[in-house]
Amino acid sequence: MSRLASTPTATDATRGLLLGLAGVVMFALSIPMTRLAGGSAEAPQLAPAFVALGRAAVAGGLSLAYLALTRARRPQGREWRLLAFTAAGVVFGWPLLLGLAVRHVDAVHASVISGVLPLATAVIAALVLRQRPSAGFWTCALAGLGLVVGFAAWRGAGALELADGLLLGAVLCASAGYVSGARLSTGLTAEQVICWVLVISLPVTLPLAVLTRPAAPVAASAWLGFAYVSLVSMWIGFFAWYRGLALGGTLRVSQVQVLQPFLSMLFAVPLLGEHLDAMTVVFALAVLAVVWWGKRQPIH
Structure with a gap:
């Protein structure tokens, strides 16, 4: 019997x-570091398009070297x-959607909204796999969707902002991609998957990164x-995450992912000087609890 089985x-x-x-x-550092790279609407730094495409181009170049050195097999048929x-x-x-969003909302806000990512991934997986x-x-x-929408409305003084829609769109994109x-x-091995994904994107990401x-x-x-987002978020982090899933078992190891949004919030305080108020912490803990409980519910 194989190790995975x-x-x-x-x-x-x-x-x-x-x-x-x-x-x-x-991965928890990704949102604060994306905000650090792009800046805010009042003090912009790198363009969100350059951050999104440039990080993929850098990681794509490293992936190309990795695939060549390991002599990884080429994808076939439907794998493309x-x-x-x-x-x-x-x-x-x-x-791209995350970079555009964090130009207008702080990293703490984005961390709470993106906290439903594990649940969204499970929903899409259930639909795709029937x-x-x-x-x-x-x-x-x-309940998770209601919490993040309620949090966004509370932070927006009763109205949802465009940035909140961008964040939910980013969560949907990531879930479908996962x-x-x-x-x-x-x-393919999990490491080969992320490397091939980045390599086939190079004809688009590299020239557009140069242009932006x-x-x-x-x-x-x-x-x-x-x-950071180029080397760690887009590349090294995936190697550690996928290897951990393979060694420790997907069901067991994936449970620690519920900590990600809370860690993102904590990192945003010293890195960006953002403020954590009591109500935001309450919403974050509620989302964490719902995601944790949701991951324990049976899917037949």
């Missing part, structure tokens, strides 16, 4: 959990279509944020 040993389970947690910590769909979600949709989620799962999914990427992992590069100097901190 067998019960992980105690050592592998611990290593997998630690690697999974490391991946979540790396799934790779293109995954790229549309995680290479273009998520980074599974039958339990009533408890759908209750949690609707599901199609997971389907590819049955034939900054014409005027920007702060060094913006370049620091860009370097």
